[in-house]
Amino acid sequence: EEEEQQQQQEEEEEGGSSAPRLADDKLSxxxxxxxxxxxxxxxxxxxGTLRYVHRxxxxxxxxxxxxxxxxxxxxxxxxxxxxxxxxxxxxxxARLREEAGEADPRSCIAxxxxxxxxxxLGFLEEAExxxxxxxxxxxxxxxxxxxxxxIAVGNLGTLLKESxxxxxxxxxxxxxxxxxCRQLGDDHPETLVHAVNVAAVLRDQGRLGEAxxxxxxxxxxxxxxxxxxxxxxxAAALNLAGxxxxxxxxxxxxxxxDDPSEASIASSMCLGEAEALARHVWEVSRRQFGGDHPRTLxxxxxxxxxxxxxxxxxxxxxxxRLVWEGYRHQVGEEHPQTLSAAFDLGVSLRRLGQPxxxxxxxxxxxxxRTRRLGRDHLxxxxxxxxxxxxxxxxxxRSSDAAPLLRGAWEGRAGRLGxxxxxxxxxxxxxxxxxxxxxxxxxxxxxxxxxxxxxxAGETASGGxxxxxxxxxxxxxxxxxxxxxxRPERSESPAREEKKRREEKKRGEKRN
Numbered sequence: 001e002e003e004e005q006q007q008q009q010e011e012e013e014e015g016g017s018s019a020p021r022l023a024d025d026k027l028s029x030x031x032x033x034x035x036x037x038x039x040x041x042x043x044x045x046x047x048g049t050l051r052y053v054h055r056x057x058x059x060x061x062x063x064x065x066x067x068x069x070x071x072x073x074x075x076x077x078x079x080x081x082x083x084x085x086x087x088x089x090x091x092x093x094a095r096l097r098e099e100a101g102e103a104d105p106r107s108c109i110a111x112x113x114x115x116x117x118x119x120x121l122g123f124l125e126e127a128e129x130x131x132x133x134x135x136x137x138x139x140x141x142x143x144x145x146x147x148x149x150x151i152a153v154g155n156l157g158t159l160l161k162e163s164x165x166x167x168x169x170x171x172x173x174x175x176x177x178x179x180x181c182r183q184l185g186d187d188h189p190e191t192l193v194h195a196v197n198v199a200a201v202l203r204d205q206g207r208l209g210e211a212x213x214x215x216x217x218x219x220x221x222x223x224x225x226x227x228x229x230x231x232x233x234x235a236a237a238l239n240l241a242g243x244x245x246x247x248x249x250x251x252x253x254x255x256x257x258d259d260p261s262e263a264s265i266a267s268s269m270c271l272g273e274a275e276a277l278a279r280h281v282w283e284v285s286r287r288q289f290g291g292d293h294p295r296t297l298x299x300x301x302x303x304x305x306x307x308x309x310x311x312x313x314x315x316x317x318x319x320x321r322l323v324w325e326g327y328r329h330q331v332g333e334e335h336p337q338t339l340s341a342a343f344d345l346g347v348s349l350r351r352l353g354q355p356x357x358x359x360x361x362x363x364x365x366x367x368x369r370t371r372r373l374g375r376d377h378l379x380x381x382x383x384x385x386x387x388x389x390x391x392x393x394x395x396x397r398s399s400d401a402a403p404l405l406r407g408a409w410e411g412r413a414g415r416l417g418x419x420x421x422x423x424x425x426x427x428x429x430x431x432x433x434x435x436x437x438x439x440x441x442x443x444x445x446x447x448x449x450x451x452x453x454x455x456a457g458e459t460a461s462g463g464x465x466x467x468x469x470x471x472x473x474x475x476x477x478x479x480x481x482x483x484x485x486r487p488e489r490s491e492s493p494a495r496e497e498k499k500r501r502e503e504k505k506r507g508e509k510r511n
Contacts, residue, residue: 081120131159166205241306317352346365389405
Protein backbone atom coordinates (compact mmCIF):
# COMPACT_ATOMS: atom_id res chain seq x y z
CA GLU A 1 0.00 0.00 0.00
CA GLU A 2 1.04 3.61 -0.54
CA GLU A 3 0.76 5.81 2.53
CA GLU A 4 -1.99 8.41 2.82
CA GLN A 5 -1.08 11.96 3.66
CA GLN A 6 -1.17 13.16 7.26
CA GLN A 7 -3.70 15.83 6.36
CA GLN A 8 -6.15 13.20 5.15
CA GLN A 9 -5.82 11.35 8.43
CA GLU A 10 -6.50 14.47 10.45
CA GLU A 11 -9.60 15.20 8.38
CA GLU A 12 -10.94 11.69 9.01
CA GLU A 13 -10.25 11.90 12.74
CA GLU A 14 -12.05 15.23 13.00
CA GLY A 15 -14.91 14.07 10.80
CA GLY A 16 -16.12 11.39 13.20
CA SER A 17 -16.22 8.66 10.57
CA SER A 18 -15.64 5.91 13.10
CA ALA A 19 -19.38 5.45 13.57
CA PRO A 20 -22.61 6.71 12.05
CA ARG A 21 -24.89 9.29 13.48
CA LEU A 22 -27.94 7.49 14.70
CA ALA A 23 -31.53 8.42 13.98
CA ASP A 24 -33.28 6.22 16.52
CA ASP A 25 -34.11 8.36 19.56
CA LYS A 26 -34.48 5.24 21.72
CA LEU A 27 -30.76 4.55 21.62
CA SER A 28 -28.80 5.74 24.62
CA UNK A 29 -25.30 5.85 26.06
CA UNK A 30 -24.48 2.88 28.28
CA UNK A 31 -22.61 5.13 30.73
CA UNK A 32 -24.63 8.34 31.09
CA UNK A 33 -27.92 6.97 29.67
CA UNK A 34 -28.22 10.15 27.59
CA UNK A 35 -30.16 9.86 24.35
CA UNK A 36 -28.27 12.59 22.48
CA UNK A 37 -27.04 10.72 19.39
CA UNK A 38 -24.20 13.16 18.62
CA UNK A 39 -20.93 11.46 19.45
CA UNK A 40 -22.56 8.07 20.04
CA UNK A 41 -20.33 5.18 18.86
CA UNK A 42 -20.29 1.38 19.00
CA UNK A 43 -16.60 0.75 19.78
CA UNK A 44 -16.57 -2.92 20.79
CA UNK A 45 -18.48 -6.21 20.67
CA UNK A 46 -21.02 -5.29 23.36
CA UNK A 47 -24.63 -5.79 22.27
CA GLY A 48 -28.08 -4.63 23.31
CA THR A 49 -28.24 -1.71 25.74
CA LEU A 50 -24.44 -1.82 26.18
CA ARG A 51 -23.66 -1.34 22.50
CA TYR A 52 -23.47 2.46 22.31
CA VAL A 53 -21.49 4.99 24.31
CA HIS A 54 -20.66 8.66 23.91
CA ARG A 55 -17.05 9.27 22.91
CA UNK A 56 -16.50 11.55 25.89
CA UNK A 57 -18.03 9.00 28.26
CA UNK A 58 -15.75 6.32 26.84
CA UNK A 59 -12.74 8.57 27.30
CA UNK A 60 -13.68 9.38 30.92
CA UNK A 61 -14.17 5.68 31.68
CA UNK A 62 -10.78 4.87 30.11
CA UNK A 63 -9.06 7.63 32.09
CA UNK A 64 -10.67 6.51 35.33
CA UNK A 65 -9.33 2.96 34.90
CA UNK A 66 -5.86 4.30 34.01
CA UNK A 67 -4.81 0.91 32.62
CA UNK A 68 -2.98 2.52 29.73
CA UNK A 69 -1.74 -0.66 28.06
CA UNK A 70 -5.15 -2.33 28.16
CA UNK A 71 -7.46 -1.25 25.34
CA UNK A 72 -10.14 -3.89 25.84
CA UNK A 73 -13.71 -3.28 26.92
CA UNK A 74 -14.23 -4.38 30.55
CA UNK A 75 -17.72 -5.67 29.69
CA UNK A 76 -17.23 -7.83 26.59
CA UNK A 77 -13.46 -8.41 26.92
CA UNK A 78 -12.76 -7.52 23.28
CA UNK A 79 -10.47 -4.77 22.03
CA UNK A 80 -11.94 -1.44 21.08
CA UNK A 81 -11.94 -0.91 17.32
CA UNK A 82 -12.07 1.88 14.76
CA UNK A 83 -11.56 5.57 15.38
CA UNK A 84 -12.59 5.39 19.08
CA UNK A 85 -9.75 2.91 19.62
CA UNK A 86 -7.27 5.26 17.94
CA UNK A 87 -8.37 8.11 20.20
CA UNK A 88 -7.92 5.99 23.34
CA UNK A 89 -4.54 4.71 22.17
CA UNK A 90 -3.32 8.24 21.49
CA UNK A 91 -4.40 9.25 24.98
CA UNK A 92 -2.69 6.22 26.55
CA UNK A 93 0.56 6.82 24.67
CA ALA A 94 0.65 10.49 25.65
CA ARG A 95 0.01 9.71 29.34
CA LEU A 96 2.63 6.96 29.53
CA ARG A 97 5.29 9.02 27.77
CA GLU A 98 4.57 11.86 30.19
CA GLU A 99 4.56 9.66 33.29
CA ALA A 100 7.22 7.04 32.49
CA GLY A 101 9.19 8.34 29.52
CA GLU A 102 9.33 7.29 25.90
CA ALA A 103 11.79 4.45 26.53
CA ASP A 104 9.63 2.75 29.16
CA PRO A 105 8.35 -0.67 27.95
CA ARG A 106 4.78 0.37 28.71
CA SER A 107 5.14 3.35 26.39
CA CYS A 108 6.46 1.03 23.70
CA ILE A 109 3.50 -1.32 24.15
CA ALA A 110 1.12 1.65 23.90
CA UNK A 111 2.87 2.71 20.69
CA UNK A 112 2.42 -0.83 19.37
CA UNK A 113 -1.32 -0.67 20.13
CA UNK A 114 -1.69 2.69 18.39
CA UNK A 115 0.28 1.46 15.39
CA UNK A 116 -2.01 -1.56 15.00
CA UNK A 117 -5.16 0.55 15.21
CA UNK A 118 -3.85 3.08 12.68
CA UNK A 119 -2.93 0.17 10.39
CA UNK A 120 -6.50 -1.10 10.62
CA LEU A 121 -7.75 2.32 9.50
CA GLY A 122 -5.37 2.41 6.55
CA PHE A 123 -2.90 5.02 7.87
CA LEU A 124 0.16 2.96 7.10
CA GLU A 125 2.89 5.61 7.19
CA GLU A 126 2.32 6.69 10.79
CA ALA A 127 1.57 3.10 11.77
CA GLU A 128 4.92 1.91 10.42
CA UNK A 129 6.85 4.59 12.29
CA UNK A 130 5.11 3.70 15.56
CA UNK A 131 5.55 -0.06 15.12
CA UNK A 132 9.23 0.31 14.23
CA UNK A 133 9.75 2.49 17.28
CA UNK A 134 7.86 0.04 19.50
CA UNK A 135 9.83 -2.98 18.29
CA UNK A 136 13.16 -1.21 18.66
CA UNK A 137 12.29 0.22 22.07
CA UNK A 138 11.12 -3.12 23.47
CA UNK A 139 14.23 -4.87 22.15
CA UNK A 140 16.45 -2.33 23.91
CA UNK A 141 14.45 -2.45 27.14
CA UNK A 142 13.55 -6.14 27.41
CA UNK A 143 15.79 -8.04 25.00
CA UNK A 144 15.50 -9.35 21.44
CA UNK A 145 13.57 -12.50 22.39
CA UNK A 146 11.25 -11.20 25.07
CA UNK A 147 7.62 -12.02 24.25
CA UNK A 148 6.59 -8.36 24.15
CA UNK A 149 9.40 -7.67 21.68
CA UNK A 150 8.37 -10.58 19.47
CA ILE A 151 4.74 -9.42 19.45
CA ALA A 152 5.84 -5.98 18.26
CA VAL A 153 8.16 -7.47 15.65
CA GLY A 154 5.33 -9.64 14.35
CA ASN A 155 2.98 -6.66 14.17
CA LEU A 156 5.57 -4.70 12.18
CA GLY A 157 5.92 -7.62 9.78
CA THR A 158 2.14 -7.74 9.29
CA LEU A 159 2.14 -4.00 8.55
CA LEU A 160 4.82 -4.45 5.88
CA LYS A 161 2.84 -7.27 4.31
CA GLU A 162 -0.24 -5.11 4.12
CA SER A 163 1.87 -2.32 2.62
CA UNK A 164 2.66 -4.61 -0.31
CA UNK A 165 6.14 -5.59 0.93
CA UNK A 166 5.85 -9.29 1.79
CA UNK A 167 9.56 -9.92 1.07
CA UNK A 168 10.47 -7.35 3.76
CA UNK A 169 7.84 -8.77 6.10
CA UNK A 170 8.93 -12.40 5.97
CA UNK A 171 12.18 -12.12 8.00
CA UNK A 172 10.33 -10.30 10.77
CA UNK A 173 7.37 -12.67 11.11
CA UNK A 174 9.71 -15.68 10.85
CA UNK A 175 11.93 -14.25 13.57
CA UNK A 176 8.94 -13.86 15.89
CA UNK A 177 7.68 -17.36 15.10
CA UNK A 178 10.97 -19.24 15.50
CA UNK A 179 11.87 -17.44 18.73
CA UNK A 180 8.43 -18.18 20.14
CA CYS A 181 8.83 -21.85 19.18
CA ARG A 182 12.06 -22.00 21.17
CA GLN A 183 10.71 -20.22 24.23
CA LEU A 184 7.09 -21.34 24.46
CA GLY A 185 6.86 -24.45 22.32
CA ASP A 186 5.30 -25.16 18.94
CA ASP A 187 1.74 -25.52 20.25
CA HIS A 188 1.56 -22.42 22.47
CA PRO A 189 -1.22 -20.03 21.37
CA GLU A 190 1.23 -17.16 20.91
CA THR A 191 3.46 -19.34 18.72
CA LEU A 192 0.48 -20.42 16.66
CA VAL A 193 -0.56 -16.81 16.07
CA HIS A 194 2.96 -16.04 14.83
CA ALA A 195 2.66 -19.07 12.54
CA VAL A 196 -0.54 -17.61 11.05
CA ASN A 197 1.33 -14.37 10.32
CA VAL A 198 4.09 -16.31 8.53
CA ALA A 199 1.52 -18.20 6.47
CA ALA A 200 -0.21 -14.94 5.49
CA VAL A 201 3.09 -13.55 4.19
CA LEU A 202 3.76 -16.76 2.25
CA ARG A 203 0.27 -16.54 0.74
CA ASP A 204 0.90 -13.01 -0.47
CA GLN A 205 4.07 -14.23 -2.18
CA GLY A 206 2.14 -16.96 -3.98
CA ARG A 207 3.78 -19.73 -1.94
CA LEU A 208 0.52 -21.50 -1.23
CA GLY A 209 2.06 -24.94 -0.88
CA GLU A 210 4.07 -23.69 2.12
CA ALA A 211 1.24 -21.62 3.59
CA UNK A 212 -1.45 -24.34 3.58
CA UNK A 213 0.11 -26.92 5.97
CA UNK A 214 1.28 -24.17 8.29
CA UNK A 215 -2.24 -22.74 8.49
CA UNK A 216 -3.88 -26.15 8.94
CA UNK A 217 -1.57 -26.87 11.85
CA UNK A 218 -2.22 -23.44 13.36
CA UNK A 219 -6.00 -23.75 13.04
CA UNK A 220 -5.98 -27.19 14.69
CA UNK A 221 -3.71 -25.98 17.49
CA UNK A 222 -5.72 -22.84 18.19
CA UNK A 223 -8.96 -24.82 18.22
CA UNK A 224 -7.46 -27.10 20.86
CA UNK A 225 -5.87 -24.35 22.94
CA UNK A 226 -8.37 -21.49 22.69
CA UNK A 227 -11.55 -23.01 21.27
CA UNK A 228 -13.25 -23.13 17.88
CA UNK A 229 -14.88 -19.72 18.28
CA UNK A 230 -11.96 -17.73 19.71
CA UNK A 231 -11.11 -14.70 17.58
CA UNK A 232 -7.55 -15.91 16.92
CA UNK A 233 -8.90 -19.27 15.73
CA UNK A 234 -11.38 -17.50 13.47
CA ALA A 235 -8.64 -15.28 12.01
CA ALA A 236 -6.52 -18.34 11.19
CA ALA A 237 -9.50 -20.11 9.62
CA LEU A 238 -10.25 -17.08 7.45
CA ASN A 239 -6.65 -17.05 6.24
CA LEU A 240 -6.95 -20.74 5.40
CA ALA A 241 -10.07 -19.98 3.37
CA GLY A 242 -8.09 -17.46 1.34
CA UNK A 243 -5.32 -19.97 0.72
CA UNK A 244 -7.79 -22.63 -0.43
CA UNK A 245 -9.24 -20.19 -2.95
CA UNK A 246 -5.74 -19.69 -4.31
CA UNK A 247 -5.08 -23.42 -4.35
CA UNK A 248 -8.23 -23.96 -6.41
CA UNK A 249 -6.96 -21.56 -9.06
CA UNK A 250 -3.52 -23.17 -9.15
CA UNK A 251 -4.95 -26.69 -9.44
CA UNK A 252 -7.25 -25.59 -12.21
CA UNK A 253 -4.33 -24.22 -14.22
CA UNK A 254 -2.00 -27.16 -13.55
CA UNK A 255 -4.47 -29.92 -14.35
CA UNK A 256 -6.57 -28.33 -17.06
CA UNK A 257 -4.41 -29.48 -19.96
CA ASP A 258 -3.79 -33.00 -18.64
CA ASP A 259 -7.19 -33.89 -17.22
CA PRO A 260 -9.93 -31.25 -17.24
CA SER A 261 -12.34 -33.43 -15.27
CA GLU A 262 -9.80 -34.03 -12.50
CA ALA A 263 -9.02 -30.31 -12.45
CA SER A 264 -12.69 -29.51 -11.97
CA ILE A 265 -13.08 -31.98 -9.10
CA ALA A 266 -9.92 -30.86 -7.29
CA SER A 267 -10.77 -27.20 -7.71
CA SER A 268 -14.34 -27.72 -6.50
CA MET A 269 -13.10 -29.47 -3.36
CA CYS A 270 -10.80 -26.55 -2.53
CA LEU A 271 -13.55 -24.00 -3.15
CA GLY A 272 -16.01 -26.01 -1.09
CA GLU A 273 -13.63 -25.98 1.86
CA ALA A 274 -12.96 -22.26 1.40
CA GLU A 275 -16.70 -21.54 1.46
CA ALA A 276 -17.27 -23.69 4.55
CA LEU A 277 -14.44 -21.96 6.44
CA ALA A 278 -15.54 -18.46 5.46
CA ARG A 279 -19.18 -19.19 6.27
CA HIS A 280 -18.24 -20.52 9.71
CA VAL A 281 -16.16 -17.43 10.51
CA TRP A 282 -18.88 -15.12 9.22
CA GLU A 283 -21.65 -16.78 11.22
CA VAL A 284 -19.67 -16.90 14.46
CA SER A 285 -18.43 -13.31 14.03
CA ARG A 286 -21.95 -12.09 13.31
CA ARG A 287 -23.15 -13.75 16.51
CA GLN A 288 -20.25 -12.48 18.62
CA PHE A 289 -19.71 -8.98 17.26
CA GLY A 290 -22.76 -8.10 15.18
CA GLY A 291 -23.36 -7.97 11.45
CA ASP A 292 -21.53 -4.69 10.79
CA HIS A 293 -18.39 -5.28 12.88
CA PRO A 294 -15.14 -5.16 10.85
CA ARG A 295 -14.33 -8.78 11.65
CA THR A 296 -17.75 -9.89 10.42
CA LEU A 297 -17.42 -7.80 7.27
CA UNK A 298 -13.99 -9.28 6.49
CA UNK A 299 -15.44 -12.78 6.70
CA UNK A 300 -18.42 -11.74 4.55
CA UNK A 301 -16.04 -10.42 1.88
CA UNK A 302 -14.13 -13.72 1.74
CA UNK A 303 -17.41 -15.64 1.58
CA UNK A 304 -18.49 -13.46 -1.35
CA UNK A 305 -15.23 -14.28 -3.12
CA UNK A 306 -15.85 -17.99 -2.59
CA UNK A 307 -19.29 -17.59 -4.16
CA UNK A 308 -17.78 -15.72 -7.12
CA UNK A 309 -15.19 -18.45 -7.66
CA UNK A 310 -18.00 -21.01 -7.92
CA UNK A 311 -20.02 -18.92 -10.35
CA UNK A 312 -22.72 -18.15 -7.78
CA UNK A 313 -22.81 -14.48 -8.69
CA UNK A 314 -26.26 -13.67 -7.32
CA UNK A 315 -25.26 -14.91 -3.85
CA UNK A 316 -21.98 -13.03 -4.12
CA UNK A 317 -23.82 -9.83 -4.99
CA UNK A 318 -25.96 -10.05 -1.85
CA UNK A 319 -22.85 -10.42 0.31
CA UNK A 320 -21.07 -7.60 -1.54
CA ARG A 321 -23.94 -5.25 -0.76
CA LEU A 322 -23.86 -6.25 2.92
CA VAL A 323 -20.12 -5.60 3.06
CA TRP A 324 -20.31 -2.20 1.37
CA GLU A 325 -23.26 -1.04 3.47
CA GLY A 326 -21.56 -2.30 6.64
CA TYR A 327 -18.29 -0.47 6.02
CA ARG A 328 -20.10 2.69 4.92
CA HIS A 329 -22.14 2.55 8.12
CA GLN A 330 -19.15 1.91 10.36
CA VAL A 331 -16.27 3.94 8.92
CA GLY A 332 -17.70 6.22 6.23
CA GLU A 333 -17.73 6.28 2.43
CA GLU A 334 -14.12 7.45 2.02
CA HIS A 335 -12.48 4.76 4.14
CA PRO A 336 -10.15 2.47 2.10
CA GLN A 337 -12.14 -0.63 3.05
CA THR A 338 -15.41 1.01 2.02
CA LEU A 339 -13.87 1.97 -1.32
CA SER A 340 -12.62 -1.59 -1.82
CA ALA A 341 -16.11 -2.90 -1.04
CA ALA A 342 -17.59 -0.45 -3.58
CA PHE A 343 -15.08 -1.69 -6.17
CA ASP A 344 -15.98 -5.34 -5.56
CA LEU A 345 -19.69 -4.53 -5.66
CA GLY A 346 -19.26 -2.78 -9.01
CA VAL A 347 -17.51 -5.83 -10.45
CA SER A 348 -20.30 -8.14 -9.21
CA LEU A 349 -22.97 -5.89 -10.70
CA ARG A 350 -21.29 -5.98 -14.09
CA ARG A 351 -21.13 -9.76 -14.01
CA LEU A 352 -24.88 -9.87 -13.46
CA GLY A 353 -25.55 -7.54 -16.38
CA GLN A 354 -26.23 -4.34 -14.43
CA PRO A 355 -23.70 -1.95 -16.01
CA UNK A 356 -25.52 1.25 -15.02
CA UNK A 357 -25.27 0.53 -11.30
CA UNK A 358 -21.82 -0.99 -11.81
CA UNK A 359 -20.65 2.33 -13.23
CA UNK A 360 -21.86 4.17 -10.12
CA UNK A 361 -19.93 1.96 -7.69
CA UNK A 362 -16.78 1.74 -9.80
CA UNK A 363 -16.82 5.52 -10.14
CA UNK A 364 -17.18 5.83 -6.37
CA UNK A 365 -14.14 3.59 -5.95
CA UNK A 366 -12.06 5.38 -8.60
CA UNK A 367 -12.83 8.90 -7.37
CA UNK A 368 -12.39 7.97 -3.72
CA ARG A 369 -9.11 6.16 -4.30
CA THR A 370 -7.82 9.04 -6.40
CA ARG A 371 -8.40 11.36 -3.44
CA ARG A 372 -7.18 8.95 -0.78
CA LEU A 373 -4.35 7.07 -2.48
CA GLY A 374 -3.40 9.16 -5.51
CA ARG A 375 -4.04 8.66 -9.21
CA ASP A 376 -1.06 6.32 -9.74
CA HIS A 377 -1.76 3.89 -6.90
CA LEU A 378 -2.34 0.37 -8.21
CA UNK A 379 -5.78 0.19 -6.58
CA UNK A 380 -6.75 3.50 -8.21
CA UNK A 381 -5.54 2.19 -11.57
CA UNK A 382 -7.57 -1.01 -11.14
CA UNK A 383 -10.70 1.06 -10.53
CA UNK A 384 -9.94 3.29 -13.55
CA UNK A 385 -9.44 0.23 -15.77
CA UNK A 386 -12.65 -1.51 -14.71
CA UNK A 387 -14.70 1.68 -14.96
CA UNK A 388 -13.28 2.23 -18.43
CA UNK A 389 -14.19 -1.31 -19.50
CA UNK A 390 -17.80 -0.86 -18.33
CA UNK A 391 -18.10 2.43 -20.21
CA UNK A 392 -16.53 0.97 -23.36
CA UNK A 393 -17.92 -2.56 -23.55
CA UNK A 394 -21.29 -2.25 -21.83
CA UNK A 395 -22.43 1.34 -22.24
CA UNK A 396 -20.81 2.21 -25.57
CA ARG A 397 -19.30 5.46 -24.28
CA SER A 398 -15.92 5.28 -25.98
CA SER A 399 -15.08 8.95 -25.50
CA ASP A 400 -15.62 8.66 -21.72
CA ALA A 401 -13.73 5.37 -21.53
CA ALA A 402 -10.60 6.41 -23.46
CA PRO A 403 -9.13 8.84 -20.85
CA LEU A 404 -9.67 6.31 -18.05
CA LEU A 405 -8.09 3.46 -19.99
CA ARG A 406 -5.21 5.64 -21.08
CA GLY A 407 -4.54 6.59 -17.45
CA ALA A 408 -4.76 2.94 -16.40
CA TRP A 409 -2.37 1.86 -19.16
CA GLU A 410 0.19 4.60 -18.49
CA GLY A 411 0.08 4.06 -14.72
CA ARG A 412 0.39 0.29 -14.93
CA ALA A 413 3.15 0.43 -17.52
CA GLY A 414 5.04 2.84 -15.29
CA ARG A 415 4.49 0.92 -12.07
CA LEU A 416 4.55 -2.69 -13.30
CA GLY A 417 6.31 -2.53 -16.66
CA UNK A 418 4.83 -2.40 -20.15
CA UNK A 419 4.93 -6.18 -20.49
CA UNK A 420 2.97 -6.91 -17.31
CA UNK A 421 -0.37 -8.66 -18.00
CA UNK A 422 -2.34 -5.85 -16.36
CA UNK A 423 -0.57 -3.18 -18.42
CA UNK A 424 -1.19 -5.22 -21.58
CA UNK A 425 -4.87 -5.63 -20.67
CA UNK A 426 -5.31 -1.87 -20.28
CA UNK A 427 -3.44 -1.30 -23.55
CA UNK A 428 -5.74 -3.69 -25.40
CA UNK A 429 -8.85 -1.95 -24.08
CA UNK A 430 -7.43 1.47 -24.93
CA UNK A 431 -6.67 0.39 -28.48
CA UNK A 432 -10.24 -0.77 -28.90
CA UNK A 433 -11.62 2.51 -27.54
CA UNK A 434 -9.47 4.52 -29.94
CA UNK A 435 -10.43 2.31 -32.87
CA UNK A 436 -14.11 2.87 -32.12
CA UNK A 437 -13.61 6.63 -31.93
CA UNK A 438 -11.88 6.63 -35.29
CA UNK A 439 -14.57 4.44 -36.84
CA UNK A 440 -17.22 6.92 -35.68
CA UNK A 441 -15.32 9.74 -37.31
CA UNK A 442 -14.04 11.19 -34.03
CA UNK A 443 -10.55 11.50 -35.46
CA UNK A 444 -9.72 14.63 -33.50
CA UNK A 445 -10.74 13.00 -30.23
CA UNK A 446 -8.52 10.00 -30.91
CA UNK A 447 -5.51 11.72 -32.47
CA UNK A 448 -3.89 13.03 -29.30
CA UNK A 449 -4.38 9.74 -27.50
CA UNK A 450 -3.00 7.83 -30.47
CA UNK A 451 0.17 9.95 -30.42
CA UNK A 452 0.72 9.10 -26.76
CA UNK A 453 -0.20 5.52 -27.45
CA UNK A 454 2.37 5.07 -30.25
CA UNK A 455 4.37 1.93 -29.65
CA ALA A 456 1.71 0.36 -27.48
CA GLY A 457 0.49 -1.91 -30.27
CA GLU A 458 3.20 -4.47 -29.59
CA THR A 459 2.52 -4.23 -25.86
CA ALA A 460 -1.20 -4.68 -26.32
CA SER A 461 -0.99 -7.57 -28.72
CA GLY A 462 -0.55 -10.03 -25.88
CA GLY A 463 -3.37 -8.57 -23.79
CA UNK A 464 -6.58 -10.32 -22.86
CA UNK A 465 -9.86 -9.67 -24.55
CA UNK A 466 -12.74 -7.79 -23.03
CA UNK A 467 -14.58 -10.91 -21.90
CA UNK A 468 -11.59 -12.35 -20.09
CA UNK A 469 -10.84 -8.95 -18.59
CA UNK A 470 -14.23 -8.66 -16.97
CA UNK A 471 -14.29 -12.15 -15.53
CA UNK A 472 -10.80 -12.77 -14.23
CA UNK A 473 -8.75 -11.53 -11.31
CA UNK A 474 -8.12 -8.33 -13.21
CA UNK A 475 -11.72 -7.40 -12.55
CA UNK A 476 -10.80 -6.80 -8.95
CA UNK A 477 -11.34 -9.94 -6.89
CA UNK A 478 -7.74 -11.07 -6.98
CA UNK A 479 -6.36 -7.65 -6.18
CA UNK A 480 -8.63 -7.17 -3.20
CA UNK A 481 -8.43 -10.59 -1.54
CA UNK A 482 -5.42 -9.85 0.71
CA UNK A 483 -7.49 -7.09 2.32
CA UNK A 484 -10.30 -9.45 3.17
CA UNK A 485 -8.24 -12.28 4.60
CA ARG A 486 -5.69 -10.47 6.63
CA PRO A 487 -4.85 -11.99 10.08
CA GLU A 488 -6.58 -9.68 12.52
CA ARG A 489 -4.73 -9.53 15.83
CA SER A 490 -6.27 -8.73 19.14
CA GLU A 491 -4.06 -8.35 22.15
CA SER A 492 -1.81 -11.38 22.19
CA PRO A 493 -2.79 -14.40 24.30
CA ALA A 494 0.32 -13.81 26.39
CA ARG A 495 -0.66 -10.22 27.15
CA GLU A 496 -4.26 -11.23 27.84
CA GLU A 497 -3.23 -13.90 30.36
CA LYS A 498 -0.79 -11.55 32.10
CA LYS A 499 -3.47 -8.89 32.48
CA ARG A 500 -6.01 -11.40 33.78
CA ARG A 501 -3.56 -12.39 36.53
CA GLU A 502 -2.94 -8.74 37.41
CA GLU A 503 -6.65 -8.00 37.64
CA LYS A 504 -7.18 -11.07 39.83
CA LYS A 505 -4.47 -9.86 42.25
CA ARG A 506 -6.02 -6.39 42.41
CA GLY A 507 -9.41 -7.95 43.16
CA GLU A 508 -7.93 -10.05 45.97
CA LYS A 509 -6.30 -6.96 47.51
CA ARG A 510 -9.59 -5.06 47.41
CA ASN A 511 -11.33 -7.96 49.16
